[in-house]
Amino acid sequence: MENMEKEENIVVGPEPFYPIEEGSAGHQLLKYVKQYSKLGAIAFTNALTKVDISYAEYLDVSCRLAQAMINYGIKVDGRIALCSENCEEFFFPVLAGLYIGAGVAPTNEIYTLRELVHSLGISKPTIVFSSKKGLEKVITVQKTVTCIKTIVILDSKVDYQGYDCLETFIKKYLPAGFHIDNFKVREVNRKEQVALIMNSSGSTGLPKGVQITHEGTVTRFSHARDPIYGNQVSPGTAILTVVPFHHGFGMFTNLGYLICGFRIVMLTKFDEELFLKTLADYKCNSAILVPTLFAILSKSTLIDKFDLSNLVEIASGGAPLAKEVGEAVARRFNLPGVRQGYGLTETTSAIIITPEGDDKPGASGKIVPLFKGKVVDLDTKKTLGPNRRGEICVKGPMLMKGYADNPEATREIIDEEGWLHTGDIGYYDEEKHFFIVDRLKSLIKYKGYQVPPAELESVLLQHPDIFDAGAAGIPDPIAGELPGAVVVLEQGKHLTEQQILDYVAGQVSNAKRLRGGVRFVDEVPKGLTGKIDGRAIREILKSPKPKM
Template sequence: MESIVDQNLGEIFYENFKAIGDTEMIALINKVNNKKISYRELFVASLKTARKLKDLGIKEGDFVGIMSDNRLEYIVPILACFYLRVIIHPTNSSYHLTELKHAYSNSKPKIIFTSNDKIGKVVELQNETDYIKKIINFDDNYLDIIEGGAILESIEKSSDCDRKTTAILTSSGTTGHPKSVALTQGNFKFAMSNFKYPIFSYSSETIIIGMLPFYHIFGLLQIISILYYRVKMVILPKFQPVLFCEIVEEYKVPILSIVPSIADFLAKHPIVDKYNFKSVNDIVCSGGALGYEIQTILEKKFNCAVRQYYGMTETTGLIMACILGKKCKPGSIGTPVPGVEIAVIDAQTNNTLGANKPGEICVKGDLVMKEYLGNPEATRATIDERGFLHTGDIGYFVEEGDFFIVDRLKDLIKYKSFQVSPAELEDVLKSHNEITDAGVIGVPDERAGELPMAFVVKVKNSKISEQNIIDYVAERISVQKHLHGGVRFVDDLPKNSTGKLLRKQLREML
């Protein structure tokens, strides 16, 4: 494959698919309905879709939206937009109308791709706005394009696209309203170049599970990278425990890309023991901190490496990773990927800190977003005058170079003169055999400032009491980190699509 440095994304995928030829190498499999699509079929479908978009008057710089769950066809309009240098904007498939309207308020896509189960919301959006020219339904008029449409015969070549926006992704919204993150061709090319050894070990024989939502940076980066590296993916629209385990056993999946909530499932749920996971030799977790206890359980249970990688939408995914073959310290997110500069900065003084001193992790390099679309004030608040993007995460590095995340800058609990990490407390709580999940926040207190309080999901039929949990924590952690605010039992915790705990919603439950 030709170097991606001197090509735009459209050329990269056009030439890559063209080189595969007429072979029926399978690219994607949908586990739910057992449908398959080959690389050749993807290529033809994307060329026909690009031609249709062009015939509809869509041109370079226009926006095209996607609102759908993971499915075989999801990647087709993305590839088509790459060919035409059109900007793609996938959105959360569970959005309500108000959220959808906010997400598209700046990009105003002329075309939106959707599916039968989501089209009602998109039609409502079209009725309440004036920018949607056409809705293309994967289950309806999209089929007319694929079955009878003309093919885009060629694509325009251009080598000056690296600073041009190619995708808009919505930030997680865990700190304020979700923002439209503008990512460039250069951002994605940089990220794709790091989605290989020694961070991931892919070959044409590799099979992975496509379960992370494709509208999320990690899900999107995963699918475009595996298509570039010609890997086979088995798709799940959402996490379904039985189907997940069946895929691992049936396809002998070697690499599991998961989020912390699925790590908890793999570590504790009895259904996992009913399936053959011997093929798994690498577990990679992202989307939130993986606690030491869970990581240790997984390493022993599956007798394989359990690694973490760290990133965010604003940095096109990867910032740091535990690389293959290197033994990272337990709980570490690894070391910076090649080409990335990291600074740990004191949030009060703005001074750069040395080893073992927690501060805000700031990042600089070709992975940093172009801007928050339509929000220059938020862009300036996030990217400083030196070009460092402030992640809002508190972390530190040790002398050996491994980095650790302590917590979100705004999530730290101020108990008297101490800063208490909710993530640390959650790790202790989830190590209890009768606790399946836990979330910790600070509750206001006149004397102490804030008191650590836990929301706990118990194992079914467990008789564990609030005092049992308070005592359990007190036996394992220093006094300022005790659950002075108490414990509340809940059936489940509010999380986003990648399993990240939404502390703001926890506070609203008080």
């Protein structure tokens, strides 16, 4: 009887609109990049520099680079890495690596030396493709991570500081008479072959190397083309993104856009007016943002200055988006809602997404095709029915192969039945919409009560004089932890700590009051994808209050 109850409470995603195509991620990317190159479509546009790179150029460079890397000696299951900020050349080595069956490990130039040594020490690349900004760090890291034999400059047309630029490297190793029509993608076992080694969020320590297979990647491609998510495959459609490319959110949305033939318009920094102007100038159909930026746009006074009639969607991912903030942005842009996605680096990409025309305020969406989801009681571990909170678990073909060289950590997150335990608290309703409440490890434990920081943050963000906020628990010998918050005020506004304490107390139950106090800060500590850094907030809250 218990097994029957569990089966009844497992939420199954719909059938995919498009069946998963044959071949590896490299096969599929090459097929579609070729197709769109014949149409003269633009692949990437840098909205700051006005530089365009066409699908034809992506086809040419990626094929020549792939063959050059084969001749250099990169074998199937070899490793290459990137260390670069967002740039229009970023995906040249990504595509080339996927063509030849090499595992691609993206990192970012803002990583500290410690983080970069750790990350590249996990992926063990032979070649690192570095931006000019990241070069000095990569040179320093090479002294420790000695498997790095070659550094290639990604974002330069000429050799730089004695290192080969991309074109020089290609010319060194490309055979005479090579033509891209003769290039062949290497055959791989897509269920086993690692396509990308991504960095986990590192919320409980240093990041782990998440191994994403070709199977997981091509499953993501089928979702990218699925009209249930509003993705009518129409080459030339402009999509504006400000999401970091090295992160799973940026990596797999962009690879999906290349499969669809979209024009990826990128901003390397966020400025409210520039963002809106770019939407208008390029007639963008969609914008991809992290939640950090929604708070700015929810109170924007500049939107009416621009013709945004082409915009049909704003999508959020990478971290939870407060219901009230999402609704405010939808109203400001005159949209029916905000499309949300929920996933982990360990699930390749989003495995819960808002379906087309089925938005529900506060919900993250529904289970994607080919996946299953369930909610498990935190204490009994039993599978729960609708509207009951517990840990969200998922199962499907986009789950990671495992953490690189870390089977113990892999077993801690994926159980013997193949369910990945997300560490996120949530529930689903009768219509199978999933709601994310908070991270299991970030829950504040106050006298036995579990207080979700995200709920406190949502309450604080509703105050008209508060621009941004983050919450966390601080240790207390009697209560266990006390809920506290850091707050950024709107420019020109003034609030006292007591006013904020009273405001929150009037909207939450007794256990959720901000007994840990309030600190006023210039910026809420967050990661690259907008996830609030609970550990940093705890340190701020534990520090003595400044004397007035």
